[in-house]
Amino acid sequence: MFTPLQQFCDRLLLRSACRLCQRPATEILCLDCGRQLQACAQPRQWQSYGVTVWAWGDYAGLLRRALQQVKFDRDRELAQALGQCLADSLIDWPRSPQLQLVPIPIARDRYQQRGFNQAEVIASAVAAAQGWPCNRRSLRRLQATQALHGLSAEARRQEVAGVFDWQASRQSGEIWLVDDILTTGATLREATQTIRANGDRVRGWLLLSQTPALEGLNADKGSATILKLKKQRHPCRDSSVGRAED
Template identity: 30%
Template sequence: MAGSLPNRCLLCHQSLNSTEAGFCHVCLHSGLYHSPICLGCGKSMQLELEYCGECQKHQPRKVIAPCSYHQGFGPWIAAIKYQGQFAALPILCHALVERLSLLEQQGLITLPQAIVPVPLHANRLRQRGFNQAWLIAHELSQRLQLPLVDQGLTRRQDTRPQAGLNGVQRRRNLQDAFELNVDFAYQRIALVDDVVTTGTTVAEIARLFEARYVHVQIWCLARAEAPGLLEITDL
């Protein structure tokens, strides 16, 4: 019988040891955030605070991710959604859990009571065969022992993909696209998606929950922040 293929790093293709999966330690470490990140806009900061100076003025929703989409893991996160390749999903979920634990220890976040995945329209779900946000939320639910709530929030419009649209087009595209049609038993939730770019999708959903006085955090595998933010330091 032929032996199994060696377990190799998705980035550098070096063989992984028995304690590694998906990415080797070097590649994983190099792709994760190395400095404090503003939970509002994603800007690099000198001190571990909730928000940069600009975001402190209006304190936007907190977006929590372990890494930048542009710093190495982007192609593998895209492969989850568009190619159904899930090799990177568990290790990036683990990195997100570690990031959450660190922020909680520092008093910068409070863990939610439940996890809610961004839903797909039924047509898109049939075409793709899976909802990547649900898969990520399920993994996080198992690791954090938090309930996964995937009923009640629906995507009632089969909108065009957000990729390639500017901010105005994204907002118009998602106007009234979601519906929250059940009473909700939780006061704090984490809304989960694979990537947050402009935040239009999660903002549209968050407003539905906030209208019912439910506090919303945003969790994702990576943040596609605006160009240049990681090179700027700000107290």
């Protein structure tokens, strides 16, 4: 608990609470949470379903908590911060004029409830940082699905069958689908299949997180490459996520 005097000083200095621990911070995360989030960066890359899968970190610890807060507390700024973390890990990617990011759309009622699509916010942050186009229009979700959490892989596959529509653009180029969490991959496979059925090629899936058990499900044993990162920028320093005070 903070004293009334501390609260008054915080208001005076325009300090707000860290989104993850509620301690005072001048930006959305305090220094400590920024460091912990930075430690979640363990990018992996592997091949699955004919595409390159690239995931920034495990869906665990602070990253899991942050993603839950994005969804359940409708925290768009935190989603942007996570997208910035992902973008910072991609600075060495080769520039390709053909590349475009396509976020996985959410159902209309969820969009109205939340006010944003977290995959779109993450994709936009990456697109802005990398100078890649973000295509929000071509892939549409035709119908809502029940929450996939708790369903078996087969039930997930059946639930998402036929939910997407792809309006091919003239220059589809090298498509990378973007999502916040990769679990069994049912949603991303369905989107990939829909795009392929319309004559376009999906080059890869770009994920903020993957569930820890995923490699066993989707990749041949031992085929996932753990990527070494160059020193990352602290999410609370030198980036749009901002500076924090403890």
